[in-house]
Structures are given as structure tokens and as C-alpha cells.
Amino acid sequence: MGETVMLPRPARVGGLPVWGVIKERRTIRQYSGDPLALDVVSQLLWASSGVSGDAPHLRTAPSAGGRHPATTMLVANRVTGLTPGIYRYSPDQHGLELVSRGDYGDTLVDACSGQNMLGSAPAVFAWNVEPERTTSRYGDRGKRYILLDLGHACQNLHLAATALGLGCCSIGAYSDDRVNGIFGLDGKANAVLYMATVGVLEGE
Numbered sequence: 176m177g178e179t180v181m182l183p184r185p186a187r188v189g190g191l192p193v194w195g196v197i198k199e200r201r202t203i204r205q206y207s208g209d210p211l212a213l214d215v216v217s218q219l220l221w222a223s224s225g226v227s228g229d230a231p232h233l234r235t236a237p238s239a240g241g242r243h244p245a246t247t248m249l250v251a252n253r254v255t256g257l258t259p260g261i262y263r264y265s266p267d268q269h270g271l272e273l274v275s276r277g278d279y280g281d282t283l284v285d286a287c288s289g290q291n292m293l294g295s296a297p298a299v300f301a302w303n304v305e306p307e308r309t310t311s312r313y314g315d316r317g318k319r320y321i322l323l324d325l326g327h328a329c330q331n332l333h334l335a336a337t338a339l340g341l342g343c344c345s346i347g348a349y350s351d352d353r354v355n356g357i358f359g360l361d362g363k364a365n366a367v368l369y370m371a372t373v374g375v376l377e378g379e
């Protein structure tokens with residue numbers, strides 16, 4: 176196990192009124208060069224898939240049968256207080272376990288069809304799915320549920336980013352083999368099925 180960084184406690188009340196946030200949400204692909212603060216990353220991780228009720232099943236995003244087959248991975252390109260590298264989010268601990276140190280920006284851009292925001296974003300979220308967690312209960316239909324689960328987690332991330340005045344972009348266009356290779360996954364028992372970039376708006 177790598178070292179674990181315990182995250183600042185996220186806000187559970189307050190923030191902007193929800194209707195305005197839903198209306199304002201937009202895909203943003205250009206970011207300023209500014210880093211993200213650790214408390215901001217903490218809030219984004221919690222909003223996307225943190226624990227909000229009885230652990231481990233009740234979280235901020237719904238999941239079929241409470242199985243939560245996805246683990247959120249964070250590529251910290253520029254997060255204040257985090258060594259650049261790949262981290263695994265633990266919702267139960269609300270902590271980030273260091274998986275591997277390094278600057279993955281350029282490698283991710285290459286693996287994602289040259290999409291520059293994978294390198295310019297201070298933080299990249301990647302959902303690593305272990306299908307067995309859902310298909311062991313639901314069989315083949317579980318494959319559908321997994322994709323639906325990820326949509327919920329990513330939309331929560333979008334809305335949280337909007338509420339914090341940040342930009343966010345869902346990423347589905349990438350080489351599965353290359354992205355799974357970056358995260359050290361075999362692409363079968365574990366695979367990255369969805370990603371998203373988050374960054375500071377230009378001119379802020």
C-alpha cells in the first residue's frame with residue numbers, strides 16, 4: 176500500500192442554489208495554468224462519489240444495489256499539497272492513496288487522442304471499474320448498470336465543479352489499452368471506463 180493523504184473535511188451544507196448550478200453547467204476544455212487546492216479536490220471527490228450515509232453503500236451518487244463498482248482514480252498534475260502522480264480515492268477514509276509518482280500529463284494526452292486538456296488540467300478523474308462487483312449480483316444486466324452508475328458520478332463532478340466556479344470536461348475518447356496501461360489495469364477485471372478533467376477557468 177502506498178502512502179495515504181487524508182483529505183480535508185468536505186462541506187456538506189451551503190454552496191450555490193442547485194437550479195442555477197444545473198443551468199450554468201457547461202463543458203469547459205480550456206484551463207488557466209493555476210493549480211487546484213487540496214480542499215477543492217476533497218470537495219470534488221466527495222461530491223462525485225463520497226460517503227453521505229451508511230458506509231460503504233450510501234454515497235453522493237446512486238449505484239445499482241449499492242454495489243459501487245467504480246473506484247475513482249485521481250491524476251494530480253498540479254494539486255497543492257499532493258506530489259504529482261496517480262492516486263486511488265477511498266470514500267470510506269476520505270483519503271487518497273498514492274499509487275505512483277510522476278508527471279502523467281503528456282502520456283495521458285497521447286493516450287486520449289491528443290486532447291490537450293488531459294495535460295493542461297490540474298486534476299484528471301478516472302473511474303476504474305471492477306465489473307464483477309455488479310455482475311456477480313445482476314449478471315449481464317449489471318453491465319448496463321455500471322455505465323449508468325458512472326453517469327451519475329460524473330454528473331455530480333460536473334455540478335460540483337460548476338458550483339465551485341471550475342471547468343469540467345467528460346472524456347470518453349481514448350485508447351482503452353493505453354489508458355489502462357497508465358493506471359496499471361488489465362482492462363478486464365479492472366478497466367477505466369470514463370474520465371473527466373477539472374481545471375480553473377481562464378481569466379479567473
Ligand SMILES: Cc1cc2nc3c(=O)[nH]c(=O)nc-3n(C[C@H](O)[C@H](O)[C@H](O)COP(=O)(O)O)c2cc1C
Pocket residue numbers: 200201202203204290344345346347348349
Ligand atoms: C460520455 C461522454 C463522453 C465525452 N467525451 C468527450 C471527449 O472525449 N472529449 C471532449 O472534448 N468532450 C467529451 N464529452 C463532452 C461532450 O462533447 C459535451 O458534453 C457536449 O458537447 C455537450 O456540451 P455540454 O456538456 O456543455 O452541454 C463527452 C461527453 C459525454 C457525456
